[in-house]
Amino acid sequence: MIRSRAFAVAARQCLRRASQQPRWVPGCSQVPCRSYAVAKQDQVAKFKGKTGSDGKYTVTLIEGDGIGPEISQSVKDIYSAANVPIKWEPVDVTPRLKDGKTVIPDEAIQSVRKNYVALKGPLATPIGKGHVSLNLTLRRTFNLFANVRPCKSIAGYKTPYDNVNLVLVRENTEGEYSGIEHVVVDGVVQSIKLITREASERVLRFAFQYAEGIGKPKVRVVHKATIMKMSDGLFLSTARDISKEFPNVQFDTELLDNACLKITTDPAPYSDKVLVMPNLYGDILSDMCAGLIGGLGLTPSGNIGDECSIFEAVHGSAPDIAGRGLANPTALLLSSIMMLQHMGLNHYADKIQNATFATLAEGKMLTGDLGGRAKTHEYADAIIRKLKV
Ligand SMILES: NC(=O)C1=CN([C@@H]2O[C@H](COP(=O)(O)OP(=O)(O)OC[C@H]3O[C@@H](n4cnc5c(N)ncnc54)[C@H](O)[C@@H]3O)[C@@H](O)[C@H]2O)C=CC1
Ligand SMILES: O=C(O)CCC(=O)C(=O)O
Ligand SMILES: [Mg+2]
Numbered sequence: 001m002i003r004s005r006a007f008a009v010a011a012r013q014c015l016r017r018a019s020q021q022p023r024w025v026p027g028c029s030q031v032p033c034r035s036y037a038v039a040k041q042d043q044v045a046k047f048k049g050k051t052g053s054d055g056k057y058t059v060t061l062i063e064g065d066g067i068g069p070e071i072s073q074s075v076k077d078i079y080s081a082a083n084v085p086i087k088w089e090p091v092d093v094t095p096r097l098k099d100g101k102t103v104i105p106d107e108a109i110q111s112v113r114k115n116y117v118a119l120k121g122p123l124a125t126p127i128g129k130g131h132v133s134l135n136l137t138l139r140r141t142f143n144l145f146a147n148v149r150p151c152k153s154i155a156g157y158k159t160p161y162d163n164v165n166l167v168l169v170r171e172n173t174e175g176e177y178s179g180i181e182h183v184v185v186d187g188v189v190q191s192i193k194l195i196t197r198e199a200s201e202r203v204l205r206f207a208f209q210y211a212e213g214i215g216k217p218k219v220r221v222v223h224k225a226t227i228m229k230m231s232d233g234l235f236l237s238t239a240r241d242i243s244k245e246f247p248n249v250q251f252d253t254e255l256l257d258n259a260c261l262k263i264t265t266d267p268a269p270y271s272d273k274v275l276v277m278p279n280l281y282g283d284i285l286s287d288m289c290a291g292l293i294g295g296l297g298l299t300p301s302g303n304i305g306d307e308c309s310i311f312e313a314v315h316g317s318a319p320d321i322a323g324r325g326l327a328n329p330t331a332l333l334l335s336s337i338m339m340l341q342h343m344g345l346n347h348y349a350d351k352i353q354n355a356t357f358a359t360l361a362e363g364k365m366l367t368g369d370l371g372g373r374a375k376t377h378e379y380a381d382a383i384i385r386k387l388k389v
Contacts (some may be wrong), residue, residue, distance in 0.1 A: 124317040171203040294327075309339070356383050
């Protein structure tokens, strides 16, 4: 039946409808694609010019769902104690229906646009029905094309490997998460993996620049172009083209399934690389890698765009532990440290990072996910005490 003429006609009609109803502008056609270095410099310059009369920078804060408010409170407490010159601007992103579409409230959009930078807690997405992912919507709204997800062993916290030092760069606006799905005929659905050269180029160029910036000599593309010959094939061939712009960075490729095997068998050979990949693979691999260092309570991320950037943990809203003071705020705190580095506030980034790692290394005050008994706020208080040492 799937090969029938009726199916082919219906599929063509669906594709035509999809192409007539773009849900967002793929690629960076709205914003000229500049280099990360330029974008970052530009953003740092904007931050410098944006201190208020009190000498503080305003940063949008999306506390999020589930454990979001608890872990956000820890970050706020630690920032107050460290005298970080930041004034939080909390915004509500509860979705609204506008012309039949789910949209994020305009006040939230305007806040991020005005402040250039936001810290975001996790946002829950209903399964199989209901509103679209607000996390993905935010990334598309601000063209946050690169999702940087570092994953490094925590000194003093014992896991099967003590030498994990991975950096994943995930394409963040299209791929398998394009959200273009239709019922073709009853019992048959189609989900479109959209890959464009434009979006591939900008995330790949970002990955090479990022590798150079952090002193990793290699970029590896993780793909499945053996099966998805056209979509991953385009990502891969674009990578080959972009790699020519970076003669000082070595470039190679690896199949996704093999990468999973190799990383979990021995992560050490991945320490000198930045791994770059389409959207879905980056989502899954980053959770997998978090498992190597102690779990999702520890891994940060940054969604980077030309104009704005939003920093958030890799994890979700953790409904199984929400509201009980059990969450580990480290992932959000480390995301906020990536944010401070992005803003050029390195002194505060170092100060908080040192206190956090010292608390983890000491191992006396750990949250339950790391085998400890501390409540979220008790762990945050331990970091605050270290700030004063
Ligand atoms: N960027 C975002 O905002 C993300 C949102 N989500 C959403 O979050 C919701 C829940 O998704 P799940 O699949 O349950 O994934 P999850 O990441 O929320 O939780 C997975 C497991 O990790 C644990 N965990 C996560 N963060 C933790 C922390 N900080 N401290 C201690 N333990 C932690 C949870 O308790 C749970 O056992 C869903 O609605 C999903 O769509 C999921 C991933 C990312
Ligand atoms: O938006 C969601 O619900 C999940 C997104 C996600 O898992 C991620 O970005 O890592
Ligand atoms: Mg995920």
